[in-house]
Amino acid sequence: MKLFEEKVFKDPIHQYIYVQEKIIWDLINAKEFQRLRRIRQLGTSFLTFHGAEHSRFSHSLGVYEITRKVIAQFERNEYDEWPKEERLVALIAALLHDIGHAPFSHSMERVFQSHHEDWTKSIILGDTEINQLLTDFDRQLPMRIVDVINKTYEKHIVVDLISSQLDADRMDYLLRDAYFTGVNYGTFDLERILRVIRPYNGKIVIKDSGMHAVEDYLMSRYQMYWQIYFHPVTRSGEIILRKIFLRAKELYQEGYSFSFLFSPIEKLMQQDIGVADYISLDEPLVYAQFHLWSKENDSILVDLTKRFLHRKLFKYIEIDSADFHKIDLIKQFFSRHQVDPEYYLEIDSPSNLPYDTYGNNVESENSPIYLLNRQNDVEEISTKSDIISGIMGKRKTEYKLFFAMDYLKEKNIYNEFCEIVNCNRGESN
């Protein structure tokens, strides 16, 4: 008996996203989920790749759809090791795993000590439409969803589907981000992976005939990190965002009187924001606040918000670790010329994540990828793949110095600055 007629969303990545249960449909229509339409998936990447304007809403649907397809394959093949009764829990966790994200999460969270994982929990368990829908369906459901997203769910295979080295989350975002940026680094053979994925001993494993597809997926991830996610123009946008929040927070703490603060933003400053306010915190609100801040009486806040709105970003030069000892010199140089180094200078070193990109992470949650061979044994993939063993464990770090080059040039001190560090290694865009 089907009370609910299958519905679809047209999607550029998966062609269609199929909704077969009323609870899924209702969750998508909950206001907390609709809010994800107003938060871009890739934060400041659109400043580099103008196509990257897609939202967390579309990504969340994509994660749901991949999870749905994996489970459909398990069911079609009647694998005993897949706990059939977990289907809905897995689908809902997939759908809601990003529900707690703030706009420009990376920048905002660092300044305000707010964690999207905590907010995900609060939204699922708190006084929200989503909680109501889940509770009405089954009183235990909200807590089970939170457990899956927290990776503490007892049936660990459900966790694996949503967050592991080869999960629905990553598979969707690689394909989606590649599509919207227009690059083709992120392309891999999803349909093949969906065919060779297996439940095995409480884990998700890959039939060994699919090894090359997994290699291709891992290489895509590696390329996407360095070419898209760590792109210096994108990082420059993030740095400016962070500086804006820092400056505003500092002013707030100093008692500066803003002309108008949106309630969620004021509460953030007070470190006292609740679920209701958090839910109305979206990118438009941040932008609108920036419009107002660009007319405040603080020259740094005004300058930084205009930079962000009009994309007058910081430039950068590549440095290496040997340059670190010069930082104090540079700061002094900036201060000496009335350029505040706290707001106009930043060393950026994206390095923590790439290690994570090729599957050898000591953190417990990053379990390795296992291949299932014809003898029904599992083997960690790097023991079989030359490509993966070749890149595994190679930590790559790039150091860049970001700064307001326009200021230095206006003040005619850029050449002097370049005597301190080698400016030949920059790159403009």
Next chain:
Amino acid sequence: MKLFEEKVFKDPIHQYIYVQEKIIWDLINAKEFQRLRRIRQLGTSFLTFHGAEHSRFSHSLGVYEITRKVIAQFERNEYDEWPKEERLVALIAALLHDIGHAPFSHSMERVFQSHHEDWTKSIILGDTEINQLLTDFDRQLPMRIVDVINKTYEKHIVVDLISSQLDADRMDYLLRDAYFTGVNYGTFDLERILRVIRPYNGKIVIKDSGMHAVEDYLMSRYQMYWQIYFHPVTRSGEIILRKIFLRAKELYQEGYSFSFLFSPIEKLMQQDIGVADYISLDEPLVYAQFHLWSKENDSILVDLTKRFLHRKLFKYIEIDSADFHKIDLIKQFFSRHQVDPEYYLEIDSPSNLPYDTYGNNVESENSPIYLLNRQNDVEEISTKSDIISGIMGKRKTEYKLFFAMDYLKEKNIYNEFCEIVNCNRGESN
């Protein structure tokens, strides 16, 4: 002599967008152009097709790029009829043709009597970064660009490139909108059209061997109109937007005291907005204003803004012209049950545009598409193409009644309503 090293933008539609002149680069970096990043190309379409989150910024680059490619072909083939000295005027007009758009133009312009064409003119001629850049390059340039966009430029072939039945604008948006929505109706063979396009006698014409590619383009356009641009869910979003602006304007005129109005929005209500304010009018501002309005003391404004933010749209039923006489009955029915028909009911009949979609418009600016045959004669395309003559002049209109179905159901009057009009012809999503 090239002082400027070619720069590129990665673009999902054209792979790369090539910038070869400094003036183009500087215009793109002007704040008025960067503002287009904050205005979606397709207004409310993202409510139907979640991928349709791309901005007017990316479309404007695309129109520029297609124009650049057409001119490059003309130059490569050394066609005498192309006035070489117009290259830069054409490129800049292509880039800036949408610079005056407001957020959600269609809805906002109807309520506030503001026209994006006028604003395009104001931004190019007024006190803006763009005007400064153009004037510094050549004092005559701003007026020439405006003339091209106004279709009054003396070299009409330049106008044809930017706005005609087969112009760079339409070619880019069909491909781009198809890509981001994920449908494949909008796909046609751009590269073929770029090969067969010719300057001829002051017009843009098409070599007759390219006729089928033009047919395909016109069919794409037809399909995109009915499947994407006129999609009833998208229209429902637009209707609610319009109702919101109407209600706010009414309240403002009645002297209602809003808790906070953004300056550009207040000026709009006063019909007294200038360029500086207009430039800060973007989608985030509108959304942020809606967040605030959703907490005002007017139940209609609160309800409508929440509907828009949380995507609780109006439903619709198909009607036909024979139903028009029932409108008064329906309005009375609504009023009788305390549902304000001014805000909760709307007849929508997308019909004016489709006529325009297949190339036989009496309006002077829509010059027909001409084919150039081997005898160097031109012939209007519908005289050669069965497909085009088959659909030409067939005005298609669809009438739909949009209304707050949820209200009717809550009040238990939906069945009664359905006795007035036939509710079987609706469609949900």
Next chain:
Amino acid sequence: MKLFEEKVFKDPIHQYIYVQEKIIWDLINAKEFQRLRRIRQLGTSFLTFHGAEHSRFSHSLGVYEITRKVIAQFERNEYDEWPKEERLVALIAALLHDIGHAPFSHSMERVFQSHHEDWTKSIILGDTEINQLLTDFDRQLPMRIVDVINKTYEKHIVVDLISSQLDADRMDYLLRDAYFTGVNYGTFDLERILRVIRPYNGKIVIKDSGMHAVEDYLMSRYQMYWQIYFHPVTRSGEIILRKIFLRAKELYQEGYSFSFLFSPIEKLMQQDIGVADYISLDEPLVYAQFHLWSKENDSILVDLTKRFLHRKLFKYIEIDSADFHKIDLIKQFFSRHQVDPEYYLEIDSPSNLPYDTYGNNVESENSPIYLLNRQNDVEEISTKSDIISGIMGKRKTEYKLFFAMDYLKEKNIYNEFCEIVNCNRGESN
């Protein structure tokens, strides 16, 4: 109980082709089916579009796969009107519907009065591996498959799936031929059509919300016919093929002694070929025979086979029906100059098929496409679609005169020829 592990073929159109029954797998591996690898799907089209080298083997798998997907949708939605027990009959008929094709069917069949439909029947019912496999499975099966392919099967819905205006055959070949030629005219939204197709009252119908996808499909078909299938260079290749077979047949009938004739080709000439010989009749055999014929002692046969092998095709000029009365003049002109008009001249008028391309054919087997509306009524699609009614019934015919232009030029009589017909309307490639 599944005794057979699902197998797949990698396919550029459908990604994977899924084989779930052993009988399907075995049929694919039968030598009569493997022979389809040696017959190109598009005959001489590769002479125009060099990518069009795909075989009837890949198309046959594609028709099977689309049929499989349609039936899977019917089963998933548990439609009563679909006769579940017919699944395997439908799949096998889809797979085998082209099994009787000869190499370059169109040309060869006209000369030798051989019909692939008859051969399909002979291969399924005769002494073949395929017949053996079918009979072993179920003695009634071969005859049932033949009935489906002959359109005489009692459950007409099964026939509809394989051969109707919107069948798996056409859907696969449009997509496949578009992909391999590299054009994008043939692209339509297969996945959408697969979602809206329904069994209804013994027929295949389309949910009316899918009307635009069907329009798009019909336009694709129309475009593919005129741009690909009727391309004059392709036709020129076909004409030469036909002339070769005609000449060889004439020589054979005159008692000419060929140096070597492959047995199947000799039997064809004798109008006495059986299944065993027919099965070894493939494109390589025809080509190899042409290599030999290009060294025979008949100058016409030598010339024509070299033309085909080395792609020195006939050129053409467009004519119209008013030119028909000149044909005798032209023939006389050719004869007068020792160019045999029987072999070096041909009027080609592709017109019979296009009528068929837009769905209003009086021939009984071309049943119209029906839409299923919300009231569960069906309506013929052209009554609802402007596009389809616009092109329906418009018979388009193009007349072209093909001839050995090189001969005329060598003999310095081309100008004289052009005084008889207008040579300006030609086109080279």
Next chain:
Amino acid sequence: MKLFEEKVFKDPIHQYIYVQEKIIWDLINAKEFQRLRRIRQLGTSFLTFHGAEHSRFSHSLGVYEITRKVIAQFERNEYDEWPKEERLVALIAALLHDIGHAPFSHSMERVFQSHHEDWTKSIILGDTEINQLLTDFDRQLPMRIVDVINKTYEKHIVVDLISSQLDADRMDYLLRDAYFTGVNYGTFDLERILRVIRPYNGKIVIKDSGMHAVEDYLMSRYQMYWQIYFHPVTRSGEIILRKIFLRAKELYQEGYSFSFLFSPIEKLMQQDIGVADYISLDEPLVYAQFHLWSKENDSILVDLTKRFLHRKLFKYIEIDSADFHKIDLIKQFFSRHQVDPEYYLEIDSPSNLPYDTYGNNVESENSPIYLLNRQNDVEEISTKSDIISGIMGKRKTEYKLFFAMDYLKEKNIYNEFCEIVNCNRGESN
């Protein structure tokens, strides 16, 4: 002065292939070039990937087109280091580099000691249409083209374009083979590479900002080798082909009287084939010969040709080097059971090529890939790229034993065979 109107070929990979010189057009129309239409690019791969039916003709056009684009970029940017006068030599060498290929080159060349490189030379310098066209254009041209293809041309940068680690040849075949097989491993960002390729110091180098695109290209190559080119089903087809030629040669040498031998094949057996015969040696001829051989009086030749025609290939099991000592045992086992090990058994170890796939080959012709940095220095790519250094020098070899499993099963000796080697490691398809 342009006497020649630009012509195009529609191509699935490059959209259009542009021909701008009459000499290129004429070469394409030469019969020796048209012959490439009758030789598949990927030999027996179509037995595994049914889409892989594309010819060397289309690949040769693609190599030409990529070369044309690279040179166009050099000319557009007016790089001094590119010798402008070499354009036509480079284009023609690109077009003709594969002109000497035989059908199924890999298999045929091993048996008949014929080398396609020698034939390329013979066709360009010998009595052919191609030689005539080149000589008419410039008497020195044939020898210069041969020098480029032989890598002995004095301007080594021209050689680099056509054959180096990152040449037009490889770039085309990876993209083309990926497209036609339907896999997406071979996809990389050709347009990006075309943008960052530079002439430098007599070599082709890559601007360092394009490093990731080169990494992606090298990974594609690696994946294509292992997933497509070395696919065991494809290898099985090649092995059978080789066995057929071996058997026929053996019979010929023994004085066996064949019912009919095509002249080129007979000449091959006599090791005395000339250009005229070689040019008519194409795949159809080989297939037609196999049809005849499948009816000869030698049971081995009959069996092997039927296997190839009907795709009854050898199966395989994976072995490792430790199994090598068992080979004699296995051969004895085969002989003991009247299965001739010379024809029904083969060890295959694709390993020579993979080393070549990641760019660290000692052979002189495989010069490394160099990056050009902002200081105008070049650096070998593996010193900068973690990915490339990670896989460089890792020789990967896979050993497989191919054999007629069906024979062993018919004779009921398969289990006995599996006591000698471990049959669990096989794979079917």
